[in-house]
Amino acid sequence: MRGRDPPPARGCADVSGYQLAENVSLAGRNTFRVAARAAMMADVSRADALAELFEFAMLREGPVLVLGEGSNLLFAGDFPGVAICLTMAGVRIVQDDGDTALVRADAGMNWNDLVGWTLARGLCGLENMALIPGTVGAAPIQNIGAYGVEVGEFIETVEAFQRDTGQIKRIAAADCAFAYRDSVFKRESERWVVTAIELRLPRRRELRLDYAGVKEELAAMGVDTPRAVHVAEAISRIRTRKLPNPAVLGNAGSFFKNPLVAAATADALKAAHPALPVFPAGEGQRKLSAGWLIEAAGWKGFREGDAGVAPQHALVLVNHGQATGAQLLDLARRIAASVQERFGVALEPEPRIIGARFDGGA
Incomplete structure (x- = not known):
């Protein structure tokens, strides 16, 4: 054959x-x-x-x-x-009722290109996720998100190849088990290959601006009445300042997830460290800033050989040139171990690690 x-x-x-x-x-x-x-x-x-x-x-x-x-x-x-x-990278509107549109995008399309494509057609929702690196196919796997918005809020259907049956299936959002940086496609990575997504996007929605200096950036841009395109531009500016460009300095963006802890644990840590950012994360849980914990543990700007931590943001591990994956992984383990020792909080990597186990720095 x-x-x-x-x-x-x-x-x-x-x-x-x-x-x-x-x-x-x-x-x-x-x-x-x-x-x-x-x-x-x-x-x-x-x-x-x-x-x-x-x-x-x-x-x-x-x-x-x-x-x-x-x-x-x-x-x-x-x-x-x-x-x-x-490599499939097509995109089109498959339904449009005037208030919302259903957009279908192939897995190989660049994510930020999709954000720009939807904004150019007057569609809202993805603006807070501007400039996230990667492809459309990775978006539902990781349930990517930024600045208070996650892609799972807009996905209506995921099209995926089911490896055990050899068929392409259409999976409704309710069956995708979206959670913080998680989905059924991530948990069952040996079963599914995402081939396309369909997103239901509105033409009008309340913009989400109460996160990480977005309002301040809009003010600096001279925008008094922001639209979705302005929010995307503001967030792109913030990300460009805070995060190193992978084309210049090798990195995979945020290396660690923001840890979820019990509310009582978060309260105790906040009492001991008043500057620690704490965010709501559902009943009985809080989300902590992994970047703050890592910076407080002294790792921001650290460099050992060509493996290091970005000087702009403690959450980003960087390759200054010739670092190996093993050296970067060793650095990540050491960072996690020091945060665990100082704050009693376990860090989990956001990127998938190929060829080794993370093991929490233990």
Whole structure:
């Protein structure tokens, strides 16, 4: 069957709907820009090619990794299996009732491009998530969010390839189990490959401005009556100042999740450390600022060789040039261990770690 035979050891083999290459460098496929290689890479241009591709991958008896722009992972070593990159990047409005529109976007589309596309058509909702790196396909997996908004609020349907059946399924938002930086697609990553999403976006909504200096940035821009496009611009400016550009300094954005703790724990920490930012997170829970905890533990701007912590933001680990994934992971473990020792709070990594376990710094 076409696609079962491995391609030549060098060069590429064109197959219907995907292209294969062996022994591929991943340095340009991850925003940390760490050196790593994949035994095989498949660039996929059609979702209906995934069944044949996974059949081929199973015959190789190796692991499979679905790779977007590599903005939310850390390669701690080479990848011995097949790395799959979805290149489909179409977007269109499939329904429009005047008040809201249903937008369908393919998994390979750049996320920030989608934000701009929707704003240009007068649609609101995604403006607070401007400039988040990565692809559309990664958005529901991580339930990405920023400045008080999460993508799960707007997703109506996720289209995903189900690996155990070989079929493409449409999954309603209620069945996606969206939570803070979590979803069924993240918990069952060996089962699902997100191929597209559909978002229900309004033309008018109350803007969310009460977060992390957004109002102040709008005022600095001279905007008195903001619209969604102004909010996107303000947040893009804030992110550009606070976070290093991965094109200049290798990083994967926020490396640690903001920890969720019991309300009583948060109250005790706040009493001991009045400057600690604490946010509501549902009944009986509070969300703490991981960046504040890391900075208070003395890590902001730290550098050891080429592995370090961004001077702009303590939440961002950076590769100054030649750091390996293993060195960055070791630094992350040490940071987590020091926060645990000082504050009694466990930190969890936000990026997926390939080739090693995080183990909480223990």
